[in-house]
Amino acid sequence: MSEERRALVTGATGYIGGRLVPRLLAAGFTVRVLVRNPDKLRDVPWAGDVEIVTGDLGDPASLATASADVDVFYYLVHSMGGKKKDFEQVEKESAENVASAAAAAGVKRIVYLGGLHPLTGDLSPHLRSRVEVGRILLESGVPTAALQAGVVIGSGSTSFEMIRHLTDVLPYMPAPKWVRNFIQPIAVRDVLYYLLKSADLPEDVNRTFDIGGPDRLRYGQMMNGYALEAGLKQRPIAALPVLTPWLASQWVNLVTPIPRSLAIPIIASLQFDCVTHEHDIRSYIPDPEGGLTPYRRAVRLALEKEKAGEIETSWQDAFVEGAASDPLPSDPDWAGHTVFTDIKQRTTKAPPAAVWRVVEGIGGQNGWYSFPLAWAARGLMDKVVGGVGLRRGRRSATRLNTGDALDFWRVEAIDRGSFLRLRAEMKVPGRAWLEMRVGATGDGGSVYDQRAVFFPRGLGGRLYWFAILPFHGAIFNGMANRITATALAAGAEA
Secondary structure (H helix, E strand, C coil): CCCCCEEEEECCCCCCHHHHHHHHHHCCCEEEEEECCHHHHCCCCCHHHCEEEECCCCCHHHHHHHHCCCCEEEECCCCCCCCHHHHHHHHHHHHHHHHHHHHHHCCCEEEEEEECCCCCCCCCHHHHHHHHHHHHHHCCCCCEEEEEECCEECCCCHHHHHHHHHHHHCCCEEEEHHHHCEECCEEHHHHHHHHHHHHHCCCCCCEEEEECCCCCEEHHHHHHHHHHHCCCCCCCEEEECCCCHHHHHHHHHHHCCCCHHHHHHHHHHCCCCECCCCCHHHHCCCCCCCCCCCHHHHHHHHHHHHHHCCCCCCHHHCCCCCCCCCCCCCHHHHCCCCCEEEEEEEEECCCHHHHHHHHHCCCHHHCCCCCHHHHHHHHHHHHHCCCCCHHHCCCCCCCCCCCCEECCEEEEEEECCCEEEEEECCCCCEEEEEEEEEEECCCCCEEEEEEEEEEECHHHHHHHHHHHHHHHHHHHHHHHHHHHHHHHHHHHHC
């Protein structure tokens, strides 16, 4: 393999792309990534080793820039939400833009990750869109390897998290009839192996390849396989024909951290058997050393990674449909706008480092340091209306990075040791942020500043703010008091 080969990765902030980039670098590729928001890569370990181009698949100009001098184009972007018409049209236009840009730039190969699907019959919009994207790329004139995978099992994957939470929460499972459908799961390590090796396919290869692990299981068997690896009793499962895909997605939304916008397309895809129809890829790419990973070993590896806090990427990093994505404007830009704030300040004898450890460890298992029932109720309300809820948690128990999901917040900015800004991704009639700042006092103690900011949308936004104002007084006061008290107690024990 030439050391000069350049790979372009789209979807580098996603679950698969974020894991593929360091493997490409280790294999000797020069890597370029195309991202909409470079700030999301600020704290990624490999960010300094890649070239970053700002843009997206809907912008032909940025695609042309990103595709220049590229040998291998990795297409790893796929929207999971949105209205059916808009969703499929946007996917189609993005694929056409990529096909044109890659052909014009003389890209030598496109590698696309799609989904396993039945060969006949009606497909869900999610699967139909993936098939259409693959068709467009295969007809682009650029040799394309369209890899078609089913359920991906790995620490932090959406499919694994759905299986895990359904099995953990429910001792008895009333389930849709699709639990009897056959699935061919594949370990994320094997997906990455095939993606990396696809760069070396012969120039005349332009086709789809089905990829899957060695096991064909019913979805119910996958749940109980997880139960055994997690040390749980196997779960009785009753397949109920009355649970439609829509009802099942609402159920998954409520009992797992997976938001409804992600649950709906996943469950719609599970209406079919998702198994490989061929394994021709073996003629071009040998199986990984030691063979493809069996399902239960993939589960075991995922559980070990989660227990050790070594999750490289997570479904939590996915864009949340309908959530605000614009950063907080600077204070001078607020002029002329209606903005509500809640500001709290506390001083403490705890050193700044102790206060910061509490701030950076907030959320997830540690909670929010005030009125846990109120926070839980707010999370449940969010889940009921299709939001991400409070159970999304955090990837690391001790460290936050820019772009990380944190319960129903997103880390928008972090200056480690002194400043954290979270952007709300719960369903609210407006845009909301929470800022926490830690500074030093002259006597070795700290000053802790906390600010909630809300830009209301219309009359509903204003009514919402005033309705929750009494709760804010209790919640945010308690939060500031408990954070500084916890830091002081931790400092005294140290």
